[in-house]
Amino acid sequence: MTTIAEFSIGSTRILDPSGAVVGDLPDFASDRDELVALYRAMVLTRAFDAKAIALQRTGRLGTYASSLGQEAVPVGLAAAMRPDDVLVPSFREHGAQLWRGVTLEELFLFWGGDERGNDFAGPREDFPTCVPVGTHAPHAVGVALAMKLRQEPRAAVCVFGDGATSKGDVLEALNMAGVWQAPAVFVVNNNGWAISVPRARQTAAETLAQKAIGAGIPGEQIDGNDVIAMRHVADRALARARSGGGPTLIEAVTYRLSDHTTADDASRYREDTDVSPHWKQEPLVRLRTYLTAAHGWTKADEEALLRACDDAVDAAAETYLATPPMPPDAMFAHTFAELPADLEAQKAALTGGDE
Amino acid sequence: MSGTGAEISLVGAVNLALKRAMADDPAVLVLGEDVGIDGGVFRATEGLWQLYGETRVLDTPLAEVSIAGVAIGLAAQGFRPVAEIQFTGFAYPCVDQMINHASRLRTRTQGRLTCPMVLRSPGGGGIRAIEHHSESPEAIFAHMPGLRVVMPSSPARAYGLLLSAIRDPDPVVFIEPTRLYRAAREAVADTGEGLPLDTCFVLREGRDLTLVSWGAMLKETLEAADLLSDQGIAAEVIDVATLKPLDEKTILDSVARTGRVVVVQEAPITCGYGAEIAARVATGALTSLLAPIQRVAGCDTVMPYPRTEEHYMPSAARIVAAANRVMAYT
Ligand SMILES: Cc1ncc(C[n+]2csc(CCOP(=O)(O)OP(=O)(O)O)c2C)c(N)n1
Secondary structure (H helix, E strand, O other): EEEEEEEEEEEEEEEOOOOEOOOOHHHHHHHHHHHHHHHHHHHHHHHHHHHHHHHHOOOOOOOOOOOOOOOOHHHHHHHOOOOOEEEEOOOOOOOHHHHOOHHHHHHHHOOOOOOHHOOOOOOOOOOOOOOOOOHHHHHHHHHHHHHHOOOOOOOOOEEEEEEHHHHHHHHHHHHHHHOOOOOEEEEEOOOOOOOEEHHOOOOHHHHHHHHHHHHHHOOEEEEOOOHHHHHHHHHHHHHHHHOOOOOOOEEEEEEOOOOOOOOOOOOHHHHHHHHHHHHHHOHHHHHHHHHHHOOOOHHHHHHHHHHHHHHHHHHHHHHHHHHHOOOOOOOHHHOOOOOOHHHHHHHHHHHOOOO | OEEEEEEEEEEHHHHHHHHHHHHHOOOOOEEOOOOOOOOOOOOOOOOHHHHHOOOEEEEOOOOOOHHHHHHHHHHOOOOEEEEOOOHHHHHHHHHHHHHHHHHHHHHHHHOOOOOOOOOEEEEEOOOOOOOOOOOOOOHHOOOOOOOEEEEEOOHHHHHHHHHHHOOOOOOOOEEEEEHHHOOOOOOEEEOEEEEOOOOOOEOOOOOOOEEOOOOHHHHHHHHHHHHHHHHOOEEEEEEEOEEOOOOOOHHHHHHHHOOEEEEEEEEEOOOOOOHHHHHHHHHHHHHHHOOOOEEEEEOOOEEEEEEEHHHOOOOHHHHHHHHHHHHOOO
């Protein structure tokens, strides 16, 4: 037998869990303000997360999917995006959405069960949160194809979980993006779990990045708790996509520190002893340690930031709680561009009018 | 609409509408398996690739989920994709995309993102095709809020309805009766005029009973009306054409005059679209009814292979028999 093709999967880490620099620092990472912005976004995401869970526990928010411990993936990714790129997210990308201009109020509205939360005042072309697992991957290919057809130097960015990589939709999308060299960047947010099913039970493949190989596109792994690596690798992939170089699959290895959602109890399928080592790897601590050592981040800086983030989140929660729900007939408002006559009757019946 | 143009088949009318829509609007794209140089397995997209090139006529990999899903992404970006699924038997993977995404993108985002796409596919049996090539899934799509479902039954209506489907700001599932693709020709003028997507067409007027059908079954339904006419029974024939939203008024008005109704569908009877029409008639025209509503339909069986499919497909004789049953009530 002769070998006719060989493949390898690279992995990138720049900051290790102790906050030590173990790779080549990209340019942006020498700028204190840039790093603080990334740190702030992760802290804000975590503050939102805590508030969302608290509201859910007290019956004031619906089922919520936490991103605790995996904030570096969406934040690093969004930091690499330009405003006119399009985010096609799964349901744990609050950090990316906030960075891109979706407001805290909108996120609360969405998780509170109000469609207006998806009517982003900010990134108007970004897709709404996708609840079905992996079904949004082909949408990103369509968005990217649209950009390519219009010859725009833009890219679509799609995030999905490790479980999603088992879906045909995701594999189809990677394949199609490869065929068309669509300007799409796919990110596997590999947090180790698909509800109770561990990564090892999802696929026999050694990495998820290698799912790219079958599609003929580049795939690489990164330490997903290293926001610098995330942003750096995403920067590169996005630049390539925007300049006609085609799609990329990035596997960001992180860990889900929380329950799957507020409706889940992770203690049913994993031990605390399995989880606790991951607290030493998580993304906020490592960047904070580095900021302290390299850029003189102080306790006072930290306290001021925490307070500012908590205040912003609290204010947004108040606004959300004070927003009255939509009236019953609102459900008809956007079913079609123009309401067909046979639905007018249903609407009238619902609102107590005559049929 | 019809009358002054060349005589073309139903699939020719689909092709003509696609050409027209692409000429009128550069945002219209066609994608699907073999739609490019091959012109589609039924030639519905013939010549488009030569006219508009591979940036507007996209041969896709063999992946139905993504054909629908990619169309959603394109539509959200302002294109008007017309996605072809080669046979409706292979449109089932798209059900997820159409139901969970296409139909609700507008609602989910409160109108910020919309999905002006068409999913078109040849459907129905009677063409002696192999397994999975003869399915009638219209009720599955019609059940979903936010989708329009259209089934033309003549070249002129195929042309006008497809143009309107492509121009519609919301997703449309457009099922083309394969059996009628080349069954008849009709003069269709390429006027660029669409037909309304909320209107039933009265194909034949009659005072004694109302026959309601859509798609390929109009062929047998019209034949049955001829046979009934030989018996001295005047049947009104309605082509539903757009199943969702339903123009219930045209049907109810007709039943109000005739008092009798037979609904004809090729799809399996249980939970089929005929049940919807029967329910609407029972609700809206009960006091006009002189006889129970009859349904002539396919069976709740797997669509049989070609050697026995004729037993499954409603025939003109079965429609006449149902009509005679409703006429027997005095
Ligand atoms: C198509 C589909 N199947 C099942 C579910 C129920 N479900 C929600 S999240 C989830 C696990 C997803 O795991 P993964 O893709 O790894 O993402 P994570 O939740 O870990 O971020 C499942 C099975 C769903 N939402 N969609």
